[in-house]
Structure formats: structure tokens, C-alpha cells
Amino acid sequence: MDRSTDGAVTGIDGASSVYSAALAARRRSYGPNTSLSYEQPLMIVRGSGTYLYNDQGVQYLDCVNNVSHVGHGNAEVAASASAQLHTLNTNSRYLHPDLPRYTELLLSSLNAGCSNSSNSSSSCSSAGSCSGISGGCGNGSYSRAGAWCSDTPPATNSSSTISEIQPQPQPQPQRQQQHQTPSSSSTISQPSLEVLYLVCSGSEANDLALRIIAAARPGATHLAVMGGAYHGHTSALIQVSPYKFWGQGGTGRxxxxxxxPCPDPYRGENLDGRASARAVLAAAARAGGRLGGFLCESVLSCGGQVVLPQGYLQELYDELRRAGVLLVADEVQCGFGRCGGAFWGFQTQGVAPDIVTMGKPIGNGYPLAALATTRELAAAFAAPGMEYFNTYGGSTAAVAAGLAVLRVIQRDGLQHHAHRVGEYLLSGLGRLRAAHEVVGDVRGLGLFLGIEIVRDKASKRHAPATARWLKERMKARRVLLSTDGPYDNVLKIKPPLVFGITEAEILLGQLSEVLDQELTTDVRQQLSQREDEVWASVYGPRYLQYRENERMLYSGLPPARL
Amino acid sequence: MDRSTDGAVTGIDGASSVYSAALAARRRSYGPNTSLSYEQPLMIVRGSGTYLYNDQGVQYLDCVNNVSHVGHGNAEVAASASAQLHTLNTNSRYLHPDLPRYTELLLSSLNAGCSNSSNSSSSCSSAGSCSGISGGCGNGSYSRAGAWCSDTPPATNSSSTISEIQPQPQPQPQRQQQHQTPSSSSTISQPSLEVLYLVCSGSEANDLALRIIAAARPGATHLAVMGGAYHGHTSALIQVSPYKFWGQGGTGRxxxxxxxPCPDPYRGENLDGRASARAVLAAAARAGGRLGGFLCESVLSCGGQVVLPQGYLQELYDELRRAGVLLVADEVQCGFGRCGGAFWGFQTQGVAPDIVTMGKPIGNGYPLAALATTRELAAAFAAPGMEYFNTYGGSTAAVAAGLAVLRVIQRDGLQHHAHRVGEYLLSGLGRLRAAHEVVGDVRGLGLFLGIEIVRDKASKRHAPATARWLKERMKARRVLLSTDGPYDNVLKIKPPLVFGITEAEILLGQLSEVLDQELTTDVRQQLSQREDEVWASVYGPRYLQYRENERMLYSGLPPARL
Structure with missing residues (x-):
């Protein structure tokens, strides 16, 4: 047992009777392939801001729950959804003023001007001042750079007119410029993402993207995706998610x-977007097909918290677009200001997707997701005359939650806050990297960060067992992290955006202590043996599969085994 | 304009500026193939019980929004979800006592004893009395028959133990016995649906069913579905939804x-479940495949509000199960007591599905859905080791909403209420059928009812234009209905379950007046011409497609064109 506050209700092993009963009932009656985090699962019963509390009242610093974007139990979002639940919560077949208001507000954020060459701070074009940063962000110098901002928060009173949001230039965050090679300085014209669909989940949004591609590119039935990607749990999406079809229990491509092949800037591999685009186009042709679409997260999450090299997505998009391929930016994990330097991840790459999918943070946990696309593609999807209806998508309470989330992000300057705290974290993690052999790489944008754990700096060999051990040791210190990437060796940091400098210090301090004090020579030796075992049984074969894919693509040869 | 209460904010055509702006913005920015109900869409801004209110305060009787199961804006469900949104709304990777509590409660309802032969009223086996019916239901004689009931309402205090629900026998509702031929009187043993998955939407639940079938029946890649069925909007589900692939814009089977072939008891067609099962098994074999699963709503909704003949599903299940086919009961529309005679639609047919999917009413509009299956199938799905994770599925606020819905249904006796009001409606609709040539058939179970509109009783020809006209005329009288069925000629009645005798009288009275006073000889002549047009352009070709399918199946010949 991993909990120290044993009170009257706890048993001899420290678990309360409620905990034991809940765990037994869950194991008995809930899907056996759903998972509980950590070796000893946590029973979490309350959340506030970026903290979670277990049934014994123990506080945990939450560094991973990116869905609770503006904070666990955020009162403003909860109140907004609650009021709507009490008043009316019905479907989009009735007109309601908030749905088109939300739709136009969200679309305006996507079409905000974007330049990936400027690093100068910008300000709203109108004379009034944006709402200041509140709640501990406090650094005025970040208050306007790269933000999708407005002089007036989105209106929620249904009698008011729809807010006009003024698109703002999106400068590239400074850190990216320091760490990456500069690309061309041309300003990319923005896509006209003028039509929105509201759905229930990121999976529904990505599945809808597949339907739109099929309608708009008949005959071009092949699809390209990024190595390590996960796009959702529907039948069709498992097939386009290498994280799943080449992961545990997968049935292959x-x-x-x-x-x-997923870019790996840390190891200097697969960094050429143009070459990769040409390789998948050729592979589709060799297989007798034609690519209709390319799905890609703008910052890779399940792929291992990978920041794409600057210019990478531009080159890839250029090449694929020329071949008529539709370009889908999956922003389910990286959108809504998390990346700090821009409101949307694709804006940090200066690209213009044809379709953008959104989910997780969009409703702060209230089930909501969205797909934005061009008028042309929406028309192609609609042309045959088949209605698209989504029972809960665009329902009134979901829209109320979505409106409140946008309002809080904007008013509280959470995008800038994410940028500032992210920079602070990256700086601190950089010091840990310098001091510790197992910390191979630290990377990220805003509050979308990864720490790649390796066996040693020279070999850069993946160390999933060590990453897992670190996650568990940090949990014992009341700091919640998780691991990701195809080899499960990347500690991910994706907290609610209200995560501040104080919380960054807690995270850095505890991680430093674990690395300094707990990761002894003895422990490293034990972990080394465990690394050998899991590499031989799980990750090595998967690594060979990805390598084989690269060989097949770049050489043009058929796969030896996939 | 169809609204009479024009105040200061309305324009010259009766539309308020808010209405006009919202309609314009919606048409500009929201998916063009999403629909708005009625020729002049309604802007609904408030709901209460089974009534909706537009922006001018005009009250409408809602006879169709089956998602708001326990009533629009139900305060108890809203308060339950709201409290949880303020406290914690996180995912199922943490343990929370309410998730397994809800899971076990929902599973207990599925495994409640079922007999389709008894029509005697039953009572709880324990000594205490069930909670009485409240809120206007009032007929004690229905308080216990066929209900999934409990002496204690589901507990909501997280410190209490999980409620033990006592399964109850499920007598067949009397009406069915009067209208249908009796089947064998043997009591069907219930399935062991012991494992639950919580997801976001009915579509996600049915898509998950396809994944489980694929895992548990490898190689048996063919699927059977009911004519006219709609199972959801994902890529994979459109392919198993004849309502879509043979409907407007569909790309075929x-x-x-x-x-x-969908049973049509009104016309006496396709009533033999055993013959249909054999036909689809043979069709799969001819196509070089093997059936892995059969998806079927227990009462057909998009198929045209069709009550399956007694014994039909038993025969079909028997035959398919013998061939190893997995049987999925889609309860997304008909579950949670709506059918009156039983808590679940499949219980009215006395069958034991391998998988049950649920959605719409489950959270009274809070996005939630579920899939229940056997331990064996869950194990087969889990065996390869692939995790199933659904971000919002099983999140804490969704579970809170789900628990509250079950509590309200049980405590307020809404299943019995649905039975009582449904019988009253059927009786009144029967009088309208006797009096009016266009009312071809009235049918249903509980508050899941259909009125089939025909050109005349002798020909029984479908009359979609007349059905549509009736819907619009009823809307002008502030009564909301909609049309369904492959030929769009069935008026459907699926109101919130709080719909009472008073509301039934309003519906019957208004419909009677429209039929008596508005459907004049002149109007019928105009509609007749319109019927000819839409049959020639839309419904006739679709009818031929369904007929061709029947011919192909029963004759074993390949299709001339599908």
C-alpha cells in the first residue's frame, strides 16, 4: 500500500474498506482491458486546480490530466454546464443561439493569422486592453505574444450578439527558435476552416475525418499516418493508429x-518531411492505391511527446497537398493553448490543414469534441444528401461547457501561462538532464513536455523499465506522471494549464531527489536487468517492426515481415 | 413564420433578431448536412418535463425527445451531474467508488429474470415494498409488473455499499398478448452479462460491439443487420446501417x-425469424464468408417503430446462435423502461443477447453510453492485451448522471408509467385509426409508439408526404412529432417518460382535430400528387432495393442490382 494516512476506516494493509470494495467490484464488473494507473491504483475522489485528492485526503500534484484543461472542478465551467443542464440540454436539431456563437468563436481561433518566422511580441489590434493574466501567471511579457485573443470575452448571454474575435499574428515561441534550425521566413496563408461539426469525443472527430476524406477523395482509399500515432478507439481508427496496431495486442498494418517514420530529433532520425511524404506516396502507389488523407498530431503525444522539427510539417504538407492528399491536424491533445506559443499546435508548424480535429480539453471534461474543415470539403461530404446527426454532439450543455472553457483560457491568459511555465520547466529539466545519465532528452512546447529516459547518454537506448520505476517513485512522492511513446520510455508532462511555477518547482524538486537519492547504483543494476527482459519480450520486436517499416518505405522493397 | 407571440424583439416576419442571427450563423458555420427539424426550425431555449419553450416563451408538447428520458431539465439528474462536475470529473484510470457501483447496478438490470409467458403481476421477493409511483403516474396496479425493481433506491453516498438489486420476473405486457400470437411458454434463461464498458455515445457502444465480435469470432467477418436499421455514425457503423447505406446519399451494401428483411406485421411480411436467419447464413456462405455477429434493435426505431412479432427474435437468435453468431441487442433507443412491459426491449422478446448496447436515455442527455457483455466475450476481447481506453467514458460526472437516472426511473416508477400511458395512447390512436383512412397502423410498446400513415387502408401504400404534412400541422398546434422508417411515413412518439395522461389527451385531441378539420378532400388531393412525386423520386427506388434484397436472400440468387 502506498498511502500513509491510515485512519479508522483503513484495514491492515492501509486500504480502506471502500477502496477494497471498489477495487474488487471494478475488477469483477468493468472491462478487463481497461486500465487503472499505477501498480497500486489511486482512488481519487476530489480535484481542485492541478491537484487531486484520494479517499484519505492525501493531495497529489497532477502533471498529466490534460482533459481538465482549466483545472479540476473549475467552478466557472462547472457552473456554466450545470446551469444549462438545469435549463435545457437538447440536440442540435433545434436552433439555439449558443451553438452558432460557439461555432464561430472556435472557428475564429483556427483562422487566426500565423507566422512562424516572427518572434516579436504582438498586441491586439484594437485599442482596448485584453483581460490581464490572473491566478498566479503574473508575467506580463507573455500576456499577448502568440495568443488568440479578444478585447471582449465570449458572450454567454443568449440575447447578446456573437462576439467578434480579432485574429492575431502567432509568433513562434522563442525556445523553438533556439533549439531548431530555422525554416523559410515566408508567412503561410491560413486555411479557411469555415465549417464546424460538434461531436462527443476525439475518436468521433477523427472517425468523422475519415468519412469526409472518403467522400471528398473517392477512390483514394489509402491513408498515411505518423509512426507511434494514436487517433482513437473506433474500428476504423484502430486501423490508422500504429500505437495500437503495432502495439500490445495489435494485429498489424x-x-x-x-x-x-516518426521524426526523432533526439537521435537525428527521420527529420526530412519531404522525403517521408514522397516515400508514403510511393508506397501507396506500389500497393496499387492512392493516398486520400494524412492524419498527424501537430505535436506527437503517444508517439513520445515529440516536437516536430521546424519546417517538417510544412515540407510534408507541401508534398502531399500537391498529390491531392487531404491534411488532417489532430489537435485532440495539443490544442487550446497548451503549446504556449500558439493556440493550436499546427500554428507552431506554420501549416494550413484541411481538417482540424479537437477533443479532450475542449470541455474541461464535459464530453465534447469537434471537427473543423473548409466549406469545400463540407460541401463534398454533404453533397450525396446523407444527414450527419450526432445525438450529444452540439447539445446545449456541451456547448455551454465549451464556451466557458474558451472564456477562461482567454481571460486568464492560460496560453501565455503555459508558455511561461513550460519554459521554466524545460530549463529546470535541462539541468536534470545535464546531471543524470538516464535523462536522455527533455523537450516540449508550453505545457506539453516529455522526458526521454535512456539506459545511458552514449547509447541513447530506450529505458522503459526505468521510466516506469520513476513514475512509481514520483507517485509515492505525491506527484502524478505517466509514460508514453512506442517504447514507453518517455515521462509525459501534460497538466491542467493552471499548473504554475510553484508546481513546477515541486515537480523538479521531487524528480531531482528521486534521481539523486533513490536511483542508486544498486537500483540501476536491478533496472538494467529488467530493461533487458522487457526489451527482449516487448519493445525490441516492436522496434524492429518500426525499423522494417522505414526500410520498406525508403528502399521501396516489400516488407520482410510486418 | 410559425410563431404567434411576436413581441418587441421580433421583426416583420415574426422572427426575432436573435433567431434570425442564430439561424444565419448556424447555416454559415455549422455542418451543412446536419439538420434542423421542421420547415421553419424552432429555437428552443428552455425545457421542463415533457415541454419545450421557444425564445418567445411559446410552449410545445414534446413527443419525440427520447434522450431527455426522465424529463427536460430534470433537477435531480442535473444536480447530481453538477455536483460531480464541481467536485471531480476525471477518467476511469483512477478508481472511484461510483463507477463500479453504477456498473453493477446497470448489470443487475440486464440480468433480471425474464419470462415472456406470464401475464400475472409480480412483486419483489423481499418483504419490503418498492417505492411507490409518484408524480402523476398514480396507478398502483402497474407499480410492480415487469419492473426491474428494488426495495432500496440505488445508493449515491460514496460511503455506502453497492446496492443489491433483486432481479424480478418480467411478465409480458398484456397488450402484446392481445395483439400477437403466443409463442412457447418456456422461460428463457437469462444471459450472464457480467462485464460493462462505459463509453460516450450509442455510436461508440455499437462500434465497440463490432470490435468485440471481430476479436471473439476471428475469421467470421460477415455481419447481419435488420432492414431499415441505424446503428450509428462511425465509418464502420454506416456500413452496417441500411437506413444509411440504402438511404439518401448512401453508397450501398x-x-x-x-x-x-424487416418484419412488417401490418402487411404480414417477413414474419418468420427462423427463415430469415437461415437466409442470411446462406447469403454469407454464398459470398464466401461466415457471419460473426447480428445487430438488432429490440424494438425497431429507424426501421419504422416496428414491434417484432412475438417469438420472432427467439427464433432468429436460436438459429444464428447455433451457427456461432454473436447476438447484439441495440437498446440505445428502446432501453431503460421505455417499453413499459420490461426494463429492456430484449426482455419483451424473451431472448438472451451476448452483447447489449445502450445510449441516449442513459444519462438524460449527459453524454454517456454503455456496452454489456459476457465474461467470456470480454476475455476474448482483452486476450491479445490491447488496452481499451475511452477518455470520457466512465468519467465521474457521467457516472453521477447515470446513477441519478436509474434512481429516478426506479423511484418514480417510470417504466410502469410508460406502460400505462402507452396503453392509453394506443387505445386512443386505435380510435383515430378506425376513423381515418390515412391512419394505417398504430403500434408500439410503452412510450415507444408509431403511427403508420398510408394513402389508403386498402392499398396500405406508404404516404411520406402526408406524414410530413401531419408533423408540420401538429407543430403548428405546438405538438412536436417526427417521422421515421425507410419510407419516412411513420409518425413516431418517443417522449420523455414523464409524459402523462394529460399529455396523451393533448396529443390525441390535436391529432384528431388535424385529421378531422385540416385534412380536407382538397388537401388530400394535393398531398396525393406530392406522394406520387416523392415516391417516384426517392422512396420507390428505395422500396425496390429492399424488395430486391428479399428476393436475393430468399431465392439465393445474386442481386440484380443493389
Whole structure:
């Protein structure tokens, strides 16, 4: 047992009777392939801001729950959804003023001007001042740079007119410029993402993207995706998610799906977007097909918290667009200001997707997701005359939650806050990297960060067992992290955006202590043996599969085994 | 304009500026193939019980929004979800006592004893009395028959133990016995649906069913579905939804999908479940495949509010189960007591599905859905080791909403209420059928009812234009209905379950007046011409497609064109 506050209700092993009963009932009656985090699962019963509390009242610093974007139990979002639940919560077949208001507000954020060459701070074009940063962000110098901002928060009173949001230039965050090679300085014209669909989940949004691609590119039935990507749990999405089809229990790649080798800036591999685009186009042709679409997260999450090299997505998009391929930016994890330097991840790459999918943070946990696309693609999807109806998508309470989330992000300057705290974290993590052999790489944008754990700096060999051990040791210190990436060796940091400098210091301090004090020579030796075992049984074969894919793509040869 | 209460904010055509702006913005920015109900869409801004209110305060009787199961704006459900949104709303990777509590409660309802032969009223086996019916239901004689009931309402205090629900026998509702031929009187043993998955939407639940079938029946890649069925909007589900693939904009049947001809008790067609099962098994074999699963709503909704003949599903299940086919009961529309005679639709047919999917009413509009299955199938799905994770599925606020819905249904006796009001409606609608040539059939179970509109009783020809006209005329009288069925000629009645005798009288009175006073000889002549047009352009070709499917299945010949 991993909890220290044993009171009257706890048993001899420290678990309360409520905990034991809940765990037994869950194991008995809930899907056996759903998972509980940590070796000893946590029973969390309350959340506030970026903290979670277990049934014994123990406080945990939450560094991973990116869905609770503006904070656990955020009163403003909860109140907004609650009021709507009491008043009316019905579907989009009735007109309601908040749905088109939300739709136009969200679309305006996507079409905000974007330049990936400027690092000068910008300000709203109108004379009034934006709402200041509140709640501990406090650094005025970040208050306007790269933000999708407005002089007036989105209106919620249904009698008011729809807010006009003034698009703002999106400068590239400074850190990216320091760490990456500069690309061309041309300003990319923004896509006209003028039509929105509201759905329930990121999976529904990405599945809808597949339907739109199929309608708009008939005959071009092949798809390209990024290595390590996860796009959702529907039947069709598992097929386009290498994280799943090459992961535990996966049944392999379907012939119509082509996997772009995931860039690995840390190891200097697969950094050429243009070459990758040409390789998947050729692979589709060799397989007798044609690519209809390319799905890609703008910052890779399940792929291992990978920041794409500057210019990478531009090159890839250029090449694929020329071949008529539709470009889908999956922003389910990286959108809504998390990246700090821009409101949307794709804006940090200076690209213009044809379709953008959104989820997780959009409703701060209230089930909501969205897909934005061009008028042309929406028309192609609608042309045959089949209605699209989503029972809960666009329902009134979901829209109320979505409006409140946008309002809080904007008013509290959470995008800038994410940028500032992210920079602070990266700086601190950089010091840990310098001091510790297992900390191979630290990277990220805003509050979307990864720490790649390796066996040693020279070999850069993946160390999933050590990453897992670190996660568990940090949990014992009341700091919640998780691991990700195809080799499960990247500690991910994706907290609620209200995570501040104080919390960054707690995280850095505890991680430093674990690395300094707990990761002894003895422990490293034990972990080394465990690394050998899991590499031999799980990750090594998967690594070979990804390598084989690269070989097949770049050499043009058929796969030896996939 | 169809609204009479024009105040200061309305324009010259009766539309308020808010209405006009919202309609324009919606048409500009929201998916063009999403629909708004009625020729002049309603802007609904408030709901209460089974009434909706537009922006001018005009009250409408809602006879169709089956998602708001326990009433629009139900304070108890809203308060339950709201409290949880303020406290904690996180995912199922943490343990929370309410998730397994809800899971076990929902599973207990599915495994309640079921007999389709008894029509005697039953009572709880324990000594205490069930909670009485409240809120206007008032007829004690229905308080216990066929209900999934409990002496204690589901507990909501997280410190209490999980409620033990006592399964109850499920007598067949009397009406069915009067209208249908009796089947064998043997009591069907219930399935062991012991494992639950919580997801976001009915679509996600049915898509998950496809994944489980694929895992548990490898190689048996063919699927059977019911004619006219709609199972959801994901890529994979459109392919198994004849309502879509043979409907407007559909691209036809995939070779691995086989369509069971929909029973039409009104016309005496396709009533033999055993013959249909054999036909689809043979069709799959002819196509070089093997059926892995059969998806079927227990009462057909998009198929045209069709009550399956007694014994039909038993025969079909028997035959398919013998061939190893997995049987999925889609309860997204008909579950949670709506059918009156039983808590679940499949219980009215006395069958034991391998998988049950649920959605719409489950959270009274809070996005939630579920899939229940056997331990064996869950194990087969889990065996390869692939995790199933659903971000919002099983999140704490969704579970709170789900628990509250079950509590309200049980405490307020809404299943019995649905039975009582449904019988009253059927009786009144029967009088309208006797009096009016266009009312071809009235049918249903509980508050899941259909009125089939025909050109005349002798021909029984479908009359979609007349059905649509009736819907619009009823809307002008502030009564909301909609149309369904492959030929769009069935007026559906699926109101919130709080719909009472008073509301039934309003509905019957207004419909009677429209039929008596508005459907004049002149109007019928105009509609007749319109019927000819829409049949020639839309419904006739679709009818031929369904007929061709029947011919192909029963004759074993390949299709002339599908």
C-alpha cells in the first residue's frame, strides 16, 4: 500500500474498506482491458486546480490530466454546464443561439493569422486592453505574444450578439527558435476552416475525418499516418493508429495504411518531411492505391511527446497537398493553448490543414469534441444528401461547457501561462538532464513536455523499465506522471494549464531527489536487468517492426515481415 | 413564420433578431448536412418535463425527445451531474467508488429474470415494498409488473455499499398478448452479462460491439443487420446501417453485410425469424464468408417503430446462435423502461443477447453510453492485451448522471408509467385509426409508439408526404412529432417518460382535430400528387432495393442490382 494516512476506516494493509470494495467490484464488473494507473491504483475522489485528492485526503500534484484543461472542478465551467443542464440540454436539431456563437468563436481561433518566422511580441489590434493574466501567471511579457485573443470575452448571454474575435499574428515561441534550425521566413496563408461539426469525443472527430476524406477523395482509399500515432478507439481508427496496431495486442498494418517514420530529433532520425511524404506516396502507389488523407498530431503525444522539427510539417504538407492528399491536424491533445506559443499546435508548424480535429480539453471534461474543415470539403461530404446527426454532439450543455472553457483560457491568459511555465520547466529539466545519465532528452512546447529516459547518454537506448520505476517513485512522492511513446520510455508532462511555477518547482524538486537519492547504483543494476527482459519480450520486436517499416518505405522493397 | 407571440424583439416576419442571427450563423458555420427539424426550425431555449419553450416563451408538447428520458431539465439528474462536475470529473484510470457501483447496478438490470409467458403481476421477493409511483403516474396496479425493481433506491453516498438489486420476473405486457400470437411458454434463461464498458455515445457502444465480435469470432467477418436499421455514425457503423447505406446519399451494401428483411406485421411480411436467419447464413456462405455477429434493435426505431412479432427474435437468435453468431441487442433507443412491459426491449422478446448496447436515455442527455457483455466475450476481447481506453467514458460526472437516472426511473416508477400511458395512447390512436383512412397502423410498446400513415387502408401504400404534412400541422398546434422508417411515413412518439395522461389527451385531441378539420378532400388531393412525386423520386427506388434484397436472400440468387 502506498498511502500513509491510515485512519479508522483503513484495514491492515492501509486500504480502506471502500477502496477494497471498489477495487474488487471494478475488477469483477468493468472491462478487463481497461486500465487503472499505477501498480497500486489511486482512488481519487476530489480535484481542485492541478491537484487531486484520494479517499484519505492525501493531495497529489497532477502533471498529466490534460482533459481538465482549466483545472479540476473549475467552478466557472462547472457552473456554466450545470446551469444549462438545469435549463435545457437538447440536440442540435433545434436552433439555439449558443451553438452558432460557439461555432464561430472556435472557428475564429483556427483562422487566426500565423507566422512562424516572427518572434516579436504582438498586441491586439484594437485599442482596448485584453483581460490581464490572473491566478498566479503574473508575467506580463507573455500576456499577448502568440495568443488568440479578444478585447471582449465570449458572450454567454443568449440575447447578446456573437462576439467578434480579432485574429492575431502567432509568433513562434522563442525556445523553438533556439533549439531548431530555422525554416523559410515566408508567412503561410491560413486555411479557411469555415465549417464546424460538434461531436462527443476525439475518436468521433477523427472517425468523422475519415468519412469526409472518403467522400471528398473517392477512390483514394489509402491513408498515411505518423509512426507511434494514436487517433482513437473506433474500428476504423484502430486501423490508422500504429500505437495500437503495432502495439500490445495489435494485429498489424492494413495494406491501405502507410506509416510515416516518426521524426526523432533526439537521435537525428527521420527529420526530412519531404522525403517521408514522397516515400508514403510511393508506397501507396506500389500497393496499387492512392493516398486520400494524412492524419498527424501537430505535436506527437503517444508517439513520445515529440516536437516536430521546424519546417517538417510544412515540407510534408507541401508534398502531399500537391498529390491531392487531404491534411488532417489532430489537435485532440495539443490544442487550446497548451503549446504556449500558439493556440493550436499546427500554428507552431506554420501549416494550413484541411481538417482540424479537437477533443479532450475542449470541455474541461464535459464530453465534447469537434471537427473543423473548409466549406469545400463540407460541401463534398454533404453533397450525396446523407444527414450527419450526432445525438450529444452540439447539445446545449456541451456547448455551454465549451464556451466557458474558451472564456477562461482567454481571460486568464492560460496560453501565455503555459508558455511561461513550460519554459521554466524545460530549463529546470535541462539541468536534470545535464546531471543524470538516464535523462536522455527533455523537450516540449508550453505545457506539453516529455522526458526521454535512456539506459545511458552514449547509447541513447530506450529505458522503459526505468521510466516506469520513476513514475512509481514520483507517485509515492505525491506527484502524478505517466509514460508514453512506442517504447514507453518517455515521462509525459501534460497538466491542467493552471499548473504554475510553484508546481513546477515541486515537480523538479521531487524528480531531482528521486534521481539523486533513490536511483542508486544498486537500483540501476536491478533496472538494467529488467530493461533487458522487457526489451527482449516487448519493445525490441516492436522496434524492429518500426525499423522494417522505414526500410520498406525508403528502399521501396516489400516488407520482410510486418 | 410559425410563431404567434411576436413581441418587441421580433421583426416583420415574426422572427426575432436573435433567431434570425442564430439561424444565419448556424447555416454559415455549422455542418451543412446536419439538420434542423421542421420547415421553419424552432429555437428552443428552455425545457421542463415533457415541454419545450421557444425564445418567445411559446410552449410545445414534446413527443419525440427520447434522450431527455426522465424529463427536460430534470433537477435531480442535473444536480447530481453538477455536483460531480464541481467536485471531480476525471477518467476511469483512477478508481472511484461510483463507477463500479453504477456498473453493477446497470448489470443487475440486464440480468433480471425474464419470462415472456406470464401475464400475472409480480412483486419483489423481499418483504419490503418498492417505492411507490409518484408524480402523476398514480396507478398502483402497474407499480410492480415487469419492473426491474428494488426495495432500496440505488445508493449515491460514496460511503455506502453497492446496492443489491433483486432481479424480478418480467411478465409480458398484456397488450402484446392481445395483439400477437403466443409463442412457447418456456422461460428463457437469462444471459450472464457480467462485464460493462462505459463509453460516450450509442455510436461508440455499437462500434465497440463490432470490435468485440471481430476479436471473439476471428475469421467470421460477415455481419447481419435488420432492414431499415441505424446503428450509428462511425465509418464502420454506416456500413452496417441500411437506413444509411440504402438511404439518401448512401453508397450501398458492402459484400460482408447481410440485411434481414424487416418484419412488417401490418402487411404480414417477413414474419418468420427462423427463415430469415437461415437466409442470411446462406447469403454469407454464398459470398464466401461466415457471419460473426447480428445487430438488432429490440424494438425497431429507424426501421419504422416496428414491434417484432412475438417469438420472432427467439427464433432468429436460436438459429444464428447455433451457427456461432454473436447476438447484439441495440437498446440505445428502446432501453431503460421505455417499453413499459420490461426494463429492456430484449426482455419483451424473451431472448438472451451476448452483447447489449445502450445510449441516449442513459444519462438524460449527459453524454454517456454503455456496452454489456459476457465474461467470456470480454476475455476474448482483452486476450491479445490491447488496452481499451475511452477518455470520457466512465468519467465521474457521467457516472453521477447515470446513477441519478436509474434512481429516478426506479423511484418514480417510470417504466410502469410508460406502460400505462402507452396503453392509453394506443387505445386512443386505435380510435383515430378506425376513423381515418390515412391512419394505417398504430403500434408500439410503452412510450415507444408509431403511427403508420398510408394513402389508403386498402392499398396500405406508404404516404411520406402526408406524414410530413401531419408533423408540420401538429407543430403548428405546438405538438412536436417526427417521422421515421425507410419510407419516412411513420409518425413516431418517443417522449420523455414523464409524459402523462394529460399529455396523451393533448396529443390525441390535436391529432384528431388535424385529421378531422385540416385534412380536407382538397388537401388530400394535393398531398396525393406530392406522394406520387416523392415516391417516384426517392422512396420507390428505395422500396425496390429492399424488395430486391428479399428476393436475393430468399431465392439465393445474386442481386440484380443493389
Amino acid at each position: 492494413q495494406p491501405h495504411v502507410h506509416v510515416v | 458492402q459484400p460482408h453485410v447481410h440485411v434481414v
